[in-house]
Amino acid sequence: RFVPKRMVPFSFPLSKCALWDPVPMGDVIGTHITYYRNPRICLVEKTLRLAYRHAKQNEKKSLSCFLLGTLAADEDGEGITLTVDRFDPGREV
Numbered sequence: 001r002f003v004p005k006r007m008v009p010f011s012f013p014l015s016k017c018a019l020w021d022p023v024p025m026g027d028v029i030g031t032h033i034t035y036y037r038n039p040r041i042c043l044v045e046k047t048l049r050l051a052y053r054h055a056k057q058n059e060k061k062s063l064s065c066f067l068l069g070t071l072a073a074d075e076d077g078e079g080i081t082l083t084v085d086r087f088d089p090g091r092e093v
Contacts, residue, residue: 037073037078037079037080038078038080039079039081039082040079040080041081041082042083043084044085047067047084047085050087051065051067054089065087065088065089065090066088066090067086067087068084068086069083069084069085070082070085
């Protein structure tokens with residue numbers, strides 16, 4: 001089903017270099033992860049503690065880091081689960 005009033009188009013942020021051709025191809029379609037599935041986020045406690053400790057030790061106001069995980073559809077097909085289980089503090093350079 002396509003409901004134009006509820007769909008919001010998405011776009012990728014601007015960057016200095018692109019890994020793909022940005023010219024649109026084909027018809028416009030609307031997608032939203034919560035339209036057909038119920039989302040759920042699972043965050044491993046160890047990952048959250050590492051991120052918190054890193055933020056406390058960092059003296060800067062702005063902090064660059066990554067939370068990594070996996071995205072999977074539930075067995076019943078009704079939901080989708082994002083499991084965040086890794087923390088990467090990134091690099092200063």
